[in-house]
Every structure is written in C-alpha cells, then in structure tokens.
Amino acid sequence: MGQGTEFSQYRAYQPGDDIRRLDWKMYARSDKFFVRESDQSKGIKFHFILDGSASMLHEDEGLKKLDYSKYLTAALAYIGFNQGDEIELSIINSDQSIAYGKISSYKKFVQTIHPIKAKKTWDKTFHINSSRLQKTLIIVLSDFHEMQDEIKNSILKARHANNEILTFCLLSDNEINCTYSLNSQLQDLETKEIITIKNKASQKKYLEQLEKELAEYKQEFAAKNIDFQIINCSNDIDQQIKMVLEKRMLIQRNLN
Amino acid sequence: MSFLNPIYLLGLTSIFIPILIHFWNRKQSPPIKVGSIKRFESDSKEQAKKFHFKNLPLLISRIILLALFSILAAGLFYPKNEIINKEIDKVLLIDYELKGKEVLPKLIQKIDSTNRTIYFTDSLSKQNYWTELNAILGLQFIPDTVQFIGYNQLKNFTGKKKEFPFYIDWILIPKETERAFSLQNSQNNLLANSSETNIHYVQGQAQALENNFRLKDTLKILNLTKKNHPAFYKVKSAIEILQKQSPFQLVLVSSEEILSSKTRAFDLLLSSDKIDQSAESFKFSKELHFHQSEIHLTSQIEKRNSQTIVHSDFTKKDPDLIYKIGQLIYQNKELENFISNNDNRIVSSKLLANKKNFQKTKPTELTRTKKISLHNPLWILIALSLFVERFLAFKSVKP
Known part of the structure; x- marks a missing residue:
C-alpha cells in the first residue's frame, strides 16, 4: 500500500503524513482528516536508448532522423510519465555516450532530450544495462547503420529474461526506396566518403542489399524475442505510438 | 576545305x-x-x-x-575546279569605220557561217566606238550568237534578210537617238516596223524588247553611256566589267588610224591590272590592226601582260584579207603558220626578224574554282x- 494509482482505502491522518495525500472531500463530509491510500502498482521501467551517431542526421523532406526519434521518444515518454512509469534515457555515440538514468518528470525529460546532437558513430564499448530485478522495456531507436554489427551485438547482449527489447529501425523514405537521381553524389555522414550513383543497376543492388540486411536483423532479433520494427520517417508518429502501446499491453499480459 | x-x-x-x-x-x-x-x-x-x-x-x-x-x-566550303569553256568564244569587233561596205557583208557572211559569236557595230563616232566596246565588256556570259546592228545599217537590214544569212535578234538603239528600225524575231516574223522619223525609243521600251526577245544566251540590252562621257571613263568602266567576264577572245578589227587615236585608252584596257591572270578572266587576246587606207599588215609582236598583240600591216590592199585573218582566228590556227603560209611579200622584214619571239598561243582550257558551300x-x-x-x-x- 502506499502511493499508487488505484484507490484502496482511507485511514486516519497521523502526524508526519504527507498533507498532499489528505482527502478533502472526506474532510468536508466528516470534518476529520483522512489520508487516501491506494495499491502500489508494480509498473515497468522504460529505458529509451537513442542512437546519437552522425548517420541519424540524415535528412529527408526537411526532417532529420534524429529529430524524428526525439519526437517519438518524447511521445512515448509522455505516456509513461502519465502512467507513473519509470523513464530512463541513454544517448549513444562514440564521442560521448550518456546514460541519464531515471528522469523524474516529463518536463525534465524534454529538457534533456531536446539539445541532443548526433556525432561520430555508435559507441562499441557501451553496454546496455537493465536491472534483472525490475521489468524493463528497452526501446532502441537507431538507423542500424553500423560497420561491424556493433549495434546489433549490443542489443543482443542486453536481452535477458526480465526485459523486453523493442527496436525501431529508423529509415528515411529515400533510404528505403533509393530515390536519388542518377549521377547524384552521396556523402556518408559518418565516414565522409563520397559516392556517385552511376546507373540504375547500382540502385537496384542497393535495394537488394538493404532488404537482405533488414531480413537478417529481423531473423536474428526474432530468435531472441526482440521485436524489430522498420519505421519510415515519412510516416506519422501516432501510428508508431499505437504500435508501441499494443506491444506494452502484450507485455503486461505476459507479466500478469 | x-x-x-x-x-x-x-x-x-x-x-x-x-x-x-x-x-x-x-x-x-x-x-x-x-x-x-x-x-x-x-x-x-x-x-x-x-x-x-x-x-x-x-x-x-x-x-x-x-x-x-x-x-x-x-x-565552310570546299573548292572544286571546273572547266568553264573548252572552246573560247570569240568576239569579233569590227569597226565600221573601215567603211568597206562591199567587204563587210562578205566578211559577215563568212564569219557567221562559222557559227561563232559575232558582234559588230556601226561606229557612229569615235565616242560611240568605245561605248560599244563597253557594251561588249558588259557581257555577263558568252553568248552563242548575238547579232547586233547599229542603226546606220538599218536601211539595209529591214525586213527579211535574204542577202544575209543571219537574223536580227534584237536591236540596240541609243536612247538619245531617234532612228527607224525594224524588229524581227528569230522566226522571221516582222514584229515591229517604224518609219524613219517618228520612233523614239527610250530605255524602258528597250527593256520591253529584252523581255520579249530574251533568247538563250542573248545579250541583254545594255544601257548606253551618255554621249558626252570621255573615252577614258568608258574604258575604265569596261575594265571593271571585264574583270567579271567569262573568258573570250577579243578580236579587234579596226583601222589603225582609229586605234592609234585611242591608243592610250586601249593600252589602259589591256594593261590594266584589273585584267588578271586568274582563271576567271581571259588569258589572251589577239588583235589585228589594219590600216584603213592601205591595209598594211605589220609584223610587230607585242606582249602586254601576257596578252599577245600582233600588229600586222598589209602591204597590199586585199579586201579578202580581213576575211582570211578572221577565218584563221576562228579556226584557231597558229598565227605563225598564217604568216609563213602567206604571200611572203606581205610579210615584212620585221616579222621575220621577230619570228623567234612569236609565242604560240593556243586557247587554253580555262578552269574556274567553284566554291561549293x-x-x-x-x-x-x-x-x-x-x-x-x-x-x-x-x-x-x-x-
């Protein structure tokens, strides 16, 4: 018993109780001070892991993938905060990976996530920690542009019995469909290499390679019960949120 | 190219x-x-x-x-050499100041039978002589047959021409002059006739004549120069026109008296740097100067700007000599042969002495460089x- 969201009982006020817990309606009716008590819900922890590498600066139609991930994260965090869930945030890049830990309020969450800038590459040395005592839903938002499967391996290592991992592979529409014109010059945001799309065969090969890699991710993550979702940054955020909530409901049922 | x-x-x-x-x-x-x-x-x-x-x-x-x-x-163009004329047409200019009327018709008849270009004129005056020369040099092309008759001979040439084997194709009449004339086309149809006193043709009417009787290779009706133009001016004009002409041989038959009086102008004509040696101008010409009274054939051979001029003095008065010379010219005979085959009495000592200097002149094949665009x-x-x-x-x- 204690602070929670579901009402359980009233008890008489005792000195030392938090006066914010006084039920004033009861006082009005009875002229006596009563404290409202409710069952403490078990709740799960949301741990948001944002890819802070330079590839997240890829822009399509004026929207960067990093910004999209921020909006999505903030929206999900808002729901979590409203439900009294514990929210944690980590930003990963090789320049400075930061694990912010538990964030106390939504306002502070927004203040934390807003100024995040993407640099360099994924931090191979970062370990995704989650408590084995508390149920945790780890939500990874990344574009999975990795050189040596560092992101994939980090996620696979983080999976254990007491957590669920939800991965969002954020890709722009031009990345998914390779809508660049022939003879366009493309520069890699992380390696700074420049390439020219010579012909349609080159585009076709890119799409085949992308499809193959995404299928591999899905297969490998599915083997460890890790959900892998491809998100087109052209799609609305609310659709993505709905999907996450459905997933969470599923987790709740499993927990119960 | x-x-x-x-x-x-x-x-x-x-x-x-x-x-x-x-x-x-x-x-x-x-x-x-x-x-x-x-x-x-x-x-x-x-x-x-x-x-x-x-x-x-x-x-x-x-x-x-x-x-x-x-x-x-x-x-961009590429030049193409084409042969203009394998045979050079000849223009025989006979100055009527010779006034050998009995000679002239015969000559005309004989020459005409060779079907060459003939141009002869009635020399009205010394001034008009050069006017006609200017007219000749105003030729834009070499006609096959052009026959022109000046108005002094009209009386002889009106109506059907039985005595002469040629027909009047067109008449060039000085616009300043009123003369009777007769106009007949090549089919011998009398198209116009006039009295001797009332007809006055102006340039416009001459133009009408040209339009109606524009035969193949017929000369255009040329504007006559004014009477008062100095001869030098006419010759100079002739020189400028000559530069544009297709090549032809000019054979000038006139009295030396006439020619000598215009020597300066004629020299200008032949020595002008406008007469260049390119394929588009005539390569040579021969001239025969005949003394009117005695028809002397001189044997002096001159070379002026690659033009070979033969001065011949006839020591004997021979009306047929003109014809012979004309024939030989038309037949392209070597003048040397002519001299050697002729009566030796005619040949002067000067000619014999200069025989070696005589250069054979043959009509050459003239080529013109055509620019094909x-x-x-x-x-x-x-x-x-x-x-x-x-x-x-x-x-x-x-x-």
Missing part, C-alpha cells in the same frame, strides 16, 4: 562555356549527405574520388553543337546535334 569568313572560327572558343558551366554546377551542388553508403557498390566509391565529368555525353553534344554553329558562321550539310548536322542534346538533357533530369 576552307572558310569564307575564317574570323568566325573564333566562336569555337565558346565550347569552353558548357565545360565551365559544368564545373560551376558541380561546385554549386554539394553531395547529398546520407546516413550510409555502405550498401552501394564499392567500385563506385573509388571512382567517386577521381576526377570525372558528370553527364559526359550531354556535355559532348553541347560542345559539338556550339562548334557546328561556329563552323557554319565561318562558311557546305551550308546544307552543316544545317543537317546541327539539327541532329540539337535533337541529341535535347534528348540527353531530358534523360538527365531527375525523375
């Missing part, structure tokens, strides 16, 4: 414009920043580092298009290049 206006080839420097624009665009459009290029082919990555042209076929087509425009403006093929190439350029430009546009 050569160019009519080579200065326009400077336009070829414009081919650097598309190249500069290419580099400028390349500079202006930075590469698109993307999350990862690892999924693209690795060989494309290597080539991206090297220097290369974007849209190379389009650039080349634009360069070709600009180059073709420059070449078109410069007037390549405008039409160039336009076709430009149209094709433009089509290719537009097609490549359309293809390079981002879908």
Whole structure:
C-alpha cells in the first residue's frame, strides 16, 4: 500500500503524513482528516536508448532522423510519465555516450532530450544495462547503420529474461526506396566518403542489399524475442505510438 | 576545305562555356549527405574520388553543337575546279569605220557561217566606238550568237534578210537617238516596223524588247553611256566589267588610224591590272590592226601582260584579207603558220626578224574554282546535334 494509482482505502491522518495525500472531500463530509491510500502498482521501467551517431542526421523532406526519434521518444515518454512509469534515457555515440538514468518528470525529460546532437558513430564499448530485478522495456531507436554489427551485438547482449527489447529501425523514405537521381553524389555522414550513383543497376543492388540486411536483423532479433520494427520517417508518429502501446499491453499480459 | 569568313572560327572558343558551366554546377551542388553508403557498390566509391565529368555525353553534344554553329558562321566550303569553256568564244569587233561596205557583208557572211559569236557595230563616232566596246565588256556570259546592228545599217537590214544569212535578234538603239528600225524575231516574223522619223525609243521600251526577245544566251540590252562621257571613263568602266567576264577572245578589227587615236585608252584596257591572270578572266587576246587606207599588215609582236598583240600591216590592199585573218582566228590556227603560209611579200622584214619571239598561243582550257558551300550539310548536322542534346538533357533530369 502506499502511493499508487488505484484507490484502496482511507485511514486516519497521523502526524508526519504527507498533507498532499489528505482527502478533502472526506474532510468536508466528516470534518476529520483522512489520508487516501491506494495499491502500489508494480509498473515497468522504460529505458529509451537513442542512437546519437552522425548517420541519424540524415535528412529527408526537411526532417532529420534524429529529430524524428526525439519526437517519438518524447511521445512515448509522455505516456509513461502519465502512467507513473519509470523513464530512463541513454544517448549513444562514440564521442560521448550518456546514460541519464531515471528522469523524474516529463518536463525534465524534454529538457534533456531536446539539445541532443548526433556525432561520430555508435559507441562499441557501451553496454546496455537493465536491472534483472525490475521489468524493463528497452526501446532502441537507431538507423542500424553500423560497420561491424556493433549495434546489433549490443542489443543482443542486453536481452535477458526480465526485459523486453523493442527496436525501431529508423529509415528515411529515400533510404528505403533509393530515390536519388542518377549521377547524384552521396556523402556518408559518418565516414565522409563520397559516392556517385552511376546507373540504375547500382540502385537496384542497393535495394537488394538493404532488404537482405533488414531480413537478417529481423531473423536474428526474432530468435531472441526482440521485436524489430522498420519505421519510415515519412510516416506519422501516432501510428508508431499505437504500435508501441499494443506491444506494452502484450507485455503486461505476459507479466500478469 | 576552307572558310569564307575564317574570323568566325573564333566562336569555337565558346565550347569552353558548357565545360565551365559544368564545373560551376558541380561546385554549386554539394553531395547529398546520407546516413550510409555502405550498401552501394564499392567500385563506385573509388571512382567517386577521381576526377570525372558528370553527364559526359550531354556535355559532348553541347560542345559539338556550339562548334557546328561556329563552323557554319565561318562558311565552310570546299573548292572544286571546273572547266568553264573548252572552246573560247570569240568576239569579233569590227569597226565600221573601215567603211568597206562591199567587204563587210562578205566578211559577215563568212564569219557567221562559222557559227561563232559575232558582234559588230556601226561606229557612229569615235565616242560611240568605245561605248560599244563597253557594251561588249558588259557581257555577263558568252553568248552563242548575238547579232547586233547599229542603226546606220538599218536601211539595209529591214525586213527579211535574204542577202544575209543571219537574223536580227534584237536591236540596240541609243536612247538619245531617234532612228527607224525594224524588229524581227528569230522566226522571221516582222514584229515591229517604224518609219524613219517618228520612233523614239527610250530605255524602258528597250527593256520591253529584252523581255520579249530574251533568247538563250542573248545579250541583254545594255544601257548606253551618255554621249558626252570621255573615252577614258568608258574604258575604265569596261575594265571593271571585264574583270567579271567569262573568258573570250577579243578580236579587234579596226583601222589603225582609229586605234592609234585611242591608243592610250586601249593600252589602259589591256594593261590594266584589273585584267588578271586568274582563271576567271581571259588569258589572251589577239588583235589585228589594219590600216584603213592601205591595209598594211605589220609584223610587230607585242606582249602586254601576257596578252599577245600582233600588229600586222598589209602591204597590199586585199579586201579578202580581213576575211582570211578572221577565218584563221576562228579556226584557231597558229598565227605563225598564217604568216609563213602567206604571200611572203606581205610579210615584212620585221616579222621575220621577230619570228623567234612569236609565242604560240593556243586557247587554253580555262578552269574556274567553284566554291561549293557546305551550308546544307552543316544545317543537317546541327539539327541532329540539337535533337541529341535535347534528348540527353531530358534523360538527365531527375525523375
């Protein structure tokens, strides 16, 4: 018993109780001070892991993938905060990976996530920690542009019995469909290499390679019960949120 | 191949414009920043580092298009030598001041039977003589048969011409003069007749005559110069016109008295630097000077600006001699042969002495360099290049 969201009982006020817990309606009716008590819900922890590498600066139609991930994260965090869930945030890049830990309020969450800038590459040395005592839903938002499967391996290592991992592979529409014109010059945001799309065969090969890699991710993550979702940054955020909530409901049922 | 206006080839420097624009665009459009290029082919990555042209076929087509425009403006042509005349037409100018009327018709008859160009004139005056010469030199082409009769002989030549085997094709009448004339076409139809006193033809009517009787290779009716023009001016005009003429041999038959009085002008005619040695002007001419009274045949041979002039004095008065000379000229006989075959009494000692100096002159095959313009093929190439350029430009546009 204690602070929670579901009402359980009233008890008489005792000195030392938090006066914010006084039920004033009861006082009005009875002229006596009563404290409202409710069952403490078990709740799960949301741990948001944002890819802070330079590839997240890829822009399509004026929207960067990093910004999209921020909006999505903030929206999900808002729901979590409203439900009294514990929210944690980590930003990963090789320049400075930061694990912010538990964030106390939504306002502070927004203040934390807003100024995040993407640099360099994924931090191979970062370990995704989650408590084995508390149920945790780890939500990874990344574009999975990795050189040596560092992101994939980090996620696979983080999976254990007491957590669920939800991965969002954020890709722009031009990345998914390779809508660049022939003879366009493309520069890699992380390696700074420049390439020219010579012909349609080159585009076709890119799409085949992308499809193959995404299928591999899905297969490998599915083997460890890790959900892998491809998100087109052209799609609305609310659709993505709905999907996450459905997933969470599923987790709740499993927990119960 | 050569160019009519080579200065326009400077336009070829414009081919650097598309190249500069290419580099400028390349500079202006930075590469698109993307999350990862690892999924693209690795060989494309290597080539991206090297220097290369974007849209190379389009650039080349634009360069070709600009180059073709420059070449078109410069007037590309290729010269082609063509033979103008294998046989040189001859113009026999007989000065009627000889006044050998009994001689002249016979001469005319004989000469005409050779079907050569004949032009003879009635010399009205010394001034008019050069006017007619100017008229001759105003020829734009070599006619096959042109017959002109001056009005002094009209009385003899009106109506059907039985005594002469030729017909009057057209009549050139001085606009300042009123004379009777008769006009008949080549079918011997009498088209017009006039009295001797009332007809006054002006230039416009002469033009009408020309329009009606424009036969093949017929001379145009020429504007006569005014009576008061100095002879020198006429000759000078003749020189300027002569430069444009197709080659012909000018045979001048006149009295030396007449010719000597105009020696200065005639010398100018022959020695003018306007008479150049190119294929488009006549190569040589022969002149025969006859003394009116005694018909002396001189044997002096002169060479003036590659023109061979033979002065012949006839020591014997022989009306048929003119005919003989004319015939020989028309038959292209060597003058040397003529001299050697002739009565030795005629040949003066001077001629014998100068025999070695005599140069054989044969009518040469004249060629003219024709400039065949390549405008039409160039336009076709430009149209094709433009089509290719537009097609490549359309293809390079981002879908």
